[in-house]
Amino acid sequence: xxxxxxxxxxxxxxxxxxxxxxxxxxxxxxxxxxxxxxxxxxxxxxxxxxxxxxxxxxxxxxxxxxxxxxxxxxxxxxxxxxxxxxxxxxxxxxxxxxxxxxxxxxxxxxxxxxxxxxxxxxxxxxxxxxxxxxxxxxxxxxxxxxxxxxxxxxxxxxxxxxxxxxxxxxxxxxxxxxxxxxxxxxxxxxxxxxxxxxxxxxxxxxxxxxxxxxxxxxxxxxxxxxxxxxxxxxxxxxxxxxxxxxxxxxxxxxxxxxxxxxxxxxxxxxxxxxxxxxxxxxxxxxxxxxxxxxxxxxxxxxxxxxxxxxxxxxxxxxxxxxxxxxxxxxxxxxxxxxxxxxxxxxxxxxxxxxxxxxxxxxxxxxxxxxxxxxxxxxxxxxxxxxxxxxxxxxxxxxxxxxxxxxxxxxxxxxxxxxxxxxxxxxxxxxxxxxxxxxxxxxxxxxxxxxxxxxxxxxxxxxxxxxxxxxxxxxxxxxxxxxxxxxxxxxxxxxxx
Ligand code: ARG
Numbered sequence: 001x002x003x004x005x006x007x008x009x010x011x012x013x014x015x016x017x018x019x020x021x022x023x024x025x026x027x028x029x030x031x032x033x034x035x036x037x038x039x040x041x042x043x044x045x046x047x048x049x050x051x052x053x054x055x056x057x058x059x060x061x062x063x064x065x066x067x068x069x070x071x072x073x074x075x076x077x078x079x080x081x082x083x084x085x086x087x088x089x090x091x092x093x094x095x096x097x098x099x100x101x102x103x104x105x106x107x108x109x110x111x112x113x114x115x116x117x118x119x120x121x122x123x124x125x126x127x128x129x130x131x132x133x134x135x136x137x138x139x140x141x142x143x144x145x146x147x148x149x150x151x152x153x154x155x156x157x158x159x160x161x162x163x164x165x166x167x168x169x170x171x172x173x174x175x176x177x178x179x180x181x182x183x184x185x186x187x188x189x190x191x192x193x194x195x196x197x198x199x200x201x202x203x204x205x206x207x208x209x210x211x212x213x214x215x216x217x218x219x220x221x222x223x224x225x226x227x228x229x230x231x232x233x234x235x236x237x238x239x240x241x242x243x244x245x246x247x248x249x250x251x252x253x254x255x256x257x258x259x260x261x262x263x264x265x266x267x268x269x270x271x272x273x274x275x276x277x278x279x280x281x282x283x284x285x286x287x288x289x290x291x292x293x294x295x296x297x298x299x300x301x302x303x304x305x306x307x308x309x310x311x312x313x314x315x316x317x318x319x320x321x322x323x324x325x326x327x328x329x330x331x332x333x334x335x336x337x338x339x340x341x342x343x344x345x346x347x348x349x350x351x352x353x354x355x356x357x358x359x360x361x362x363x364x365x366x367x368x369x370x371x372x373x374x375x376x377x378x379x380x381x382x383x384x385x386x387x388x389x390x391x392x393x394x395x396x397x398x399x400x401x402x403x404x405x406x407x408x409x410x411x412x413x414x415x416x417x418x419x420x421x422x423x424x425x426x427x428x429x430x431x432x433x434x435x436x437x438x439x440x441x442x443x444x445x446x447x448x449x450x451x452x453x454x455x456x457x458x459x460x461x462x463x464x465x466x467x468x469x470x471x472x473x474x475x476x477x478x479x480x481x482x483x484x485x486x487x488x489x490x491x492x493x494x495x496x
Pocket of ligand 1: 025084085086111115321323324327
């Protein structure tokens with residue numbers, strides 16, 4: 001045999017160099033090499049257990065795989081452009097020991113089932129990482145929401161002052177939202193953690209393999225039974241990508257809020273300097289670059305999801321190279337979401353709040369007008385629409401006179417009511433003050449909404465919920481660890 005490229009004997013020419021760069025997946029495969037070696041080891045152990053290869057063959061192959069891992073860690077793993085991907089590169093490394101033995105590694109498997117298996121392991125590892133970061137973030141949000149449960153801030157609809165909320169309630173809403181993403185990921189984990197290995201190129205193999213065994217060695221909870229499904233599907237990646245998108249979308253909404261709240265116009269918060277950048281020209285500037293990047297990166301992860309969806313659209317059943325970029329998209333998405341979560345947590349922990357300014361806005365821009373309307377409904381025998389009309393008129397009058405609602409006189413109010421509704425109202429100064437007070441406004445929400453008691457009630461079930469999810473993750477990690485130990489022991493036994 002003259003050719004040294006063991007994979008292209010059917011072809012007369014070497015692969016064009018530009019084409020090799022174009023179709024290769026080496027850049028993203030670098031992060032899969034450890035996983036790919038593990039998958040090859042499990043496959044080798046299985047071939048030996050099944051009597052497909054001899055013990056000495058298995059030992060030789062396992063030795064070469066061990067060397068490959070060591071070389072990779074030392075930065076000495078040679079990789080040619082023509083190798084195209086991690087699977088070819090690893091097999092080639094093993095074949096250095098000889099085609100007769102090393103050439104047995106690829107018995108009863110294909111790159112198609114292997115890449116799907118590698119990706120499933122990579123995806124589950126990323127799920128665990130993201131889950132841990134998210135739960136830390138949610139715990140911080142829960143703590144902060146307890147700390148600021150009694151601090152009123154204006155809430156917005158249409159970007160306009162709407163009603164009074166609290167800083168605590170604002171943060172708590174995010175904790176609850178991100179907890180849904182935790183559940184999405186935990187739920188997706190069950191569908192991700194199934195082995196594709198042994199599906200081979202498309203329809204399995206006539207070689208006597210044991211798919212359950214490799215699945216168990218690799219810490220999978222089961223197998224993707226239909227081999228055509230196993231090599232054709234990337235829905236498991238799309239689920240995770242879509243959850244990443246949901247996480248990033250929420251982070252970008254929060255980033256947008258914080259950017260606004262930190263401007264001179266709002267003056268609600270002061271961003272920690274360590275998460276801000278400067279202008280090289282304007283000496284006074286302090287720019288919210290990290291938040292802006294989070295906002296922009298959310299666009300990127302949305303794009304990656306859509307790109308992956310488009311990449312699988314109209315593909316025929318079976319492996320097509322179009323599936324390869326989805327791997328890269330997942331890698332890029334996790335590289336975005338992980339630091340975004342941690343950075344946002346750091347920013348929130350370092351925020352300084354200007355509560356006086358928030359109170360000022362609430363009072364000056366009639367943020368408690370709905371409270372007054374509801375007070376009138378409950379105490380003055382007005383229908384809601386009547387009350388809405390009256391308070392609307394009161395706001396108009398107060399605005400013209402550059403007054404706060406509470407500074408209108410009871411006389412003025414009853415005149416306006418008689419005018420617009422033909423209905424008298426007797427409202428005292430004290431009633432007016434109480435109905436439009438920001439603190440009383442949140443207290444009146446009772447057990448729902450932004451009141452401190454409501455926040456405490458929600459936290460009472462949220463905190464155990466966080467703890468329960470942390471236990472779920474520990475359970476996952478324990479199962480993976482004990483599979484890893486079984487795997488290691490089996491390897492040691494075969495190696496003698
Ligand atoms: N590099 C490929 C990927 O990432 C691996 C599978 C290649 N299979 C094939 N028949 N070309 O998807």
